[in-house]
Amino acid sequence: xxxxxxxxxxxHGGDADDRRTSRNDRRSSWGCTLLLVNNSLQYMSYxxxxxxxxxxxxxxxxxxxxxAANSVTNWVGTSAITPLAAAFLADSxxxxxxxxxxxxxxxxxxxxxxxxxxxxxxxxxxxxAGLYLVALGGAVSPVMASFGADQFGxxxxxxxRQSSFFNWFYFSINVGSLIGGTVLVWxxxxxxxxxxxxxxxxxxxxxxxxxxxxxxxxxxHQPPGGSPLTxxxxxxxxxxxxxxxxxxxxxxxxxxxxGDDGMSAIQGxxxxxxxxxxxxxxxxxxxxxxxxDIFLLTTRRLVLVASLHLVQLFLPFMI
Numbered sequence: 001x002x003x004x005x006x007x008x009x010x011x012h013g014g015d016a017d018d019r020r021t022s023r024n025d026r027r028s029s030w031g032c033t034l035l036l037v038n039n040s041l042q043y044m045s046y047x048x049x050x051x052x053x054x055x056x057x058x059x060x061x062x063x064x065x066x067x068a069a070n071s072v073t074n075w076v077g078t079s080a081i082t083p084l085a086a087a088f089l090a091d092s093x094x095x096x097x098x099x100x101x102x103x104x105x106x107x108x109x110x111x112x113x114x115x116x117x118x119x120x121x122x123x124x125x126x127x128x129a130g131l132y133l134v135a136l137g138g139a140v141s142p143v144m145a146s147f148g149a150d151q152f153g154x155x156x157x158x159x160x161r162q163s164s165f166f167n168w169f170y171f172s173i174n175v176g177s178l179i180g181g182t183v184l185v186w187x188x189x190x191x192x193x194x195x196x197x198x199x200x201x202x203x204x205x206x207x208x209x210x211x212x213x214x215x216x217x218x219x220x221h222q223p224p225g226g227s228p229l230t231x232x233x234x235x236x237x238x239x240x241x242x243x244x245x246x247x248x249x250x251x252x253x254x255x256x257x258x259g260d261d262g263m264s265a266i267q268g269x270x271x272x273x274x275x276x277x278x279x280x281x282x283x284x285x286x287x288x289x290x291x292x293d294i295f296l297l298t299t300r301r302l303v304l305v306a307s308l309h310l311v312q313l314f315l316p317f318m319i
Contacts, residue, residue: 028151031217032165034210035148036172039141041207042104043176045111045200046138048184049131050076056193061124071128079135086139087146095224096147097215100140104208107137111201118193137204145169151219 050072057068090099110133117127148169152162180200188196 027217028219031214031219032148032151034214034217035144035151036165036168038104038207038210039144039169040172040176041203041210042107042138042140042144043173044180044184045107045203045207046079046134047177047180048188048200048203049111049114049134049180049197050079051181052185052188052196056118056188060118060121060193061127075131075135078132079138082136082139083142084139086143090143090146091224093224096143096150097218099143100147100211101208103137103140103143104204104211105137106133107140108201108204108208110134110137111197111204115194115197115201118197147218 053072053075054065054068057063057071058065061068063071086099086103090096094102110130113130113133114127115130116122117130145166148165149162152158152165184196184199187199
């Protein structure tokens with residue numbers, strides 16, 4: 001009887017775990033769906049604004065072709081640079097969720113200013129202000145991709161779902177770009193700039209609402225890890241201070257401690273395995289061959305191996 005009772009309890013426990021897993025999967029799927037729709041709306045708005053922008057400068061702001069093309073090029077270049085700042089902000093200070101929220105709100109402000117300027121024929125300075133707010137808010141794309149990856153675990157089934165998510169993620173980019181660059185441009189041509197720019201503004205508001213609606217379904221488990229520049233500086237300083245200490249023969253001593261969650265002791269960072277990739281490079285000899293061990297074997301001014309490998313990621317670009 002006791003064996004039957006234990007087996008019954010085990011069965012009920014397994015059923016409860018399965019139901020909990022199924023519920024978490026459904027919640028994660030709902031959150032990922034909202035991210036995909038949000039991403040598509042963002043690209044729809046962006047290409048609805050950018051595709052026909054040269055014509056707006058020429059027709060509404062009375063710029064010549066050279067000035068219009070130069071203005072658009074400068075704006076597109078700024079839009080391509082701002083994701084670097086957003087990624088740094090997300091990984092170091094705010095975290096991905098709040099960085100996305102901030103960028104989406106800035107986008108709403110930018111599209112609103114652009115629409116108001118187009119509707120009321122305001123001065124070009126106001127229109128430029130709206131454009132560059134859009135460029136700043138549009139920095140959300142790479143952060144959105146990383147945030148989507150955070151919604152999945154590290155087991156095999158989760159990795160398969162993650163791969164599928166990225167396929168749909170880039171599909172959503174193409175769908176949004178196609179609609180924004182065709183349908184919205186036709187609206188601008190056939191019905192005027194007020195409606196043509198008002199629709200992207202409305203879509204940006206819907207994007208914020210959808211992202212906020214999925215807050216309870218998101219996994220926001222990876223916190224910001226602080227500035228990587230600080231950790232790089234720590235490695236350089238430690239290398240200079242301790243490069244005369246001999247390295248141990250056992251490379252296992254160079255590995256960061258093992259853990260079940262795959263995370264590093266550095267908050268917000270994943271654990272990196274030891275690598276011998278740069279041990280033969282003369283420039284790195286004092287860092288990769290000796291100072292890695294010093295960080296682990298000394299008790300003062302300790303620097304983690306993950307910080308050292310962070311420096312190694314940048315060194316190929318500097319030598």
